[in-house]
Amino acid sequence: MHDRHGDTLGGIGSSVAIEQESWKKNEDGTYSGIAWCLPDRGWNRDGTLNFQNRVHKIGLKLTLKLNASAEHPSDKNLELEYLDTILFTGPDGTPTTSLDADVSGSCLSYDGFPELPTATYPGDGFGSDGPVNRRVAVDCESLGLGPDGTFWIGDEYGPYIYQFSQDGKMLRAIRPPDAYIPHRNDKVSFSSASPPIYDKKRVIEPEKPESGRNNNQGFEGLSISHDGKMLYALLQSALAQEGGKKKKTRRQTRLIVYDISDPGRIEYVQEHIVSLPLCKEHDGDKVVAGNSDILHIKGNQLLILARDSDAGGGSEETLSLFRQIDIFDISNATNIKSDHYDKKGGAIANEKGDLLNDIVPAQYFPFININDSSELARFKLHNGGDHDSGLLNEKWESLGLVPVDAENSNNGKDYFLFCLSDNDFITQHGRMNFGKFEYADSSGYELDNQVLVFHLTLPT
Template sequence: MWEKNKDGSYKGVLYALPDRGWQGTINYQPRIHKFGITFTPKPSATVAAPSGPNLVFTYMDTTLLYGPDGKTPCTGLDADPTGHISYPGFPPLPGATFLGDGWGNGNTIQRAITIDGEGLALGNDGTFWISDEYGPYVYQFKPNGKMITAIRPVDAIIPMRNGTESFSANSPYLFPGPPGFGNGVIPADNPTGRDNNKGFEGMTLSGDRKTLFVALQAADNQEGGLKATGRRYIRLLKYDITVSSSPRFAREYVVPLPFQNAAHTKVAAESEIFHIQDGSFFILARDSGAGHGQASPTSVYRHIDIFNVDLATNIKGQHDCSTCAIADANGVLNTGITPAEYCSFIDFNINAQLNRFGVHNGGVQDQFLLNEKWESIGMVPVDGKHGDDDEWFVFSLSDNDFITQDGFLNFGQSPYKDASGFNLDNQALVFRIKLPIHSAPFPV
């Protein structure tokens, strides 16, 4: 829902998906938050007379996520190094084994489906689609939070260790688990498949919500993913979800990620995608380790760019086996593959624009310094209607990694203070753009 009020402000509804634990994974039940938003544009704001915050969030509701039985909570714990959880009609699902309640209480051994949720989209039927870093998988949930569909990607993306699938991301449990679980794996980096914690970071639905696209955060390990300079070529998978209970793998493309600097020494990983129309997409690519609470306050690459797959090679079925690769270990793309066309678009880091709203990139470590992790894209029409307007508001929200000095864990039962000493607010930016589109990208 998105509406323009008579006074020129806007109101709408936003769904947000917090991801899993930090500083050691925890038995955090994945969830979806619902917020009402009010946005009041301030086009006259200047650096000399900044507007300050003009986007207000009002908490409305939360949906907790459960497995296919509708009873067992999913978990943010890292997946076991071997094995999986089975349900009738579902592919093998990544699972974690832990003691008691997972928070250091009790000794009964428990198992739960592991989800490090990243992408979120709302289906035509009110269900939620969620992409995950651990599998990496894509899941569909009913409005009440019950899992009803799981998409397992091609074998080339499934992480393998020692000749078997290994969904662990080498992220230890914050609270100890049974011996051999949640305490690291050998080898730490899986030789093939998605890199640790770089699974399906980006996901989007088409405007009619009948097609799902999902993208890796960085290259598969066998395709350059283990090297900062080589993890450039990521896979984009397309699924027909007209019948959502039976998703059909339709196409697969290669998307080239940008480099963070002129020396091409490090790739800017993907943090979100958004389908615009036809073969065109937004992509949020950024550096890491820079921003509020980080060693460096200054980000050098933080963009929403555009890529197009109209002329890209459909690689479906050609490079999808567990030992297949679209690039070599140094990230050199195979001959005969035409990747998507990539174009720079929105730069987050321009202080001449940020300062108009009281925020900044670089400089003093204060609450107005942009956070490190920007991980979402949304787009709504400036005229507030479903039509062919060429002016749009593009929204992006940050992830604060639950870095706080006055937080609580386990549904409020345990106080928490982050060891960094920082308090990081969630942040949001809104950009007004012109982008000719012959039909609206999604229902409003």
């Protein structure tokens, strides 16, 4: 499917936010609403391209199939309808880009903004020759809807947090503390070592940052409280200096909290540690299950989507060993906000990922096993096995929550939880650059976007 700009709709499941005011139960018993869905950067498998960041508006229609079973499974009961797309631009109205940020050098700067990650590229950024251009580089990974209709985006290149207007113009940028900012050779380096498709031999030295967020491990999770006052952002895994360079040691990740209640002022108020779960790989080794999204429930409680990688639709290995939607609570977690931990190279764990003794992480509670075979079979889905339409995609990266019936259903504790997969632009019939650039993913696969919907009861 292509958006109204002629480009492939892409991985709409990088993050999702459902308009609460649009969600309703219809007279025929179906449910409907509108979701805002975020594709991340283009062409993840073979390199980056000058894909203009954007958000898609998608209509949802859910028909419940309460009697579905493995013996009598339901057909697809969720309909998606493409409605609209908003393209993102920088503070000056120039389109943003998904190209990997420059390794070093000067960044673009604007009045009232911190220095922004910048990509410098020749021609059109899709491989053609031409004059050199520079754009703000954004790797969109997480999404929150502000009460005023603006968009908040969690980014991996910075890692930064951006606010965009209803028409897609960047309004502000939050630069987190220096401990988060990637450094190579003792200099700020926003590159994620993801060269463009037209220059795949470009070498980044060293490949991984010495401190700050590790490559592609930025703000994978972002959520705004129901009253619109607080913004939560969680890194995908630990910072480089806290064990983040290795899958086995990158467990202690940081949650940062901002007060955004005053439109004219953003206040950094809290910072906590979330100890991510461990999972087994197929060779038996234990690794960290990275954060793929978070969603504020109430008070100090948030949902988190944690999973393994490189297993599922679009991958050689189709059987995932760990995909869960869990809950963490920061009520009793240490607030590590301080000059000591937030300075460049500041660390709350050693390079082996061992948390310092005086720091208490968030409480973590297992909740939903996405890979539950008996539940998947009710809807003709499966984890592992053949590459067919029922195989779960590899990347599940977004969470959206809406009430079943906020006024009458179990005192407002019953919800539908939407979980979307990101198909990573894995298609053999792709288009970018407003339909002018054609591509086929080197994997040879053609992946549809997938959505799972759970009916759950949350504690009051």
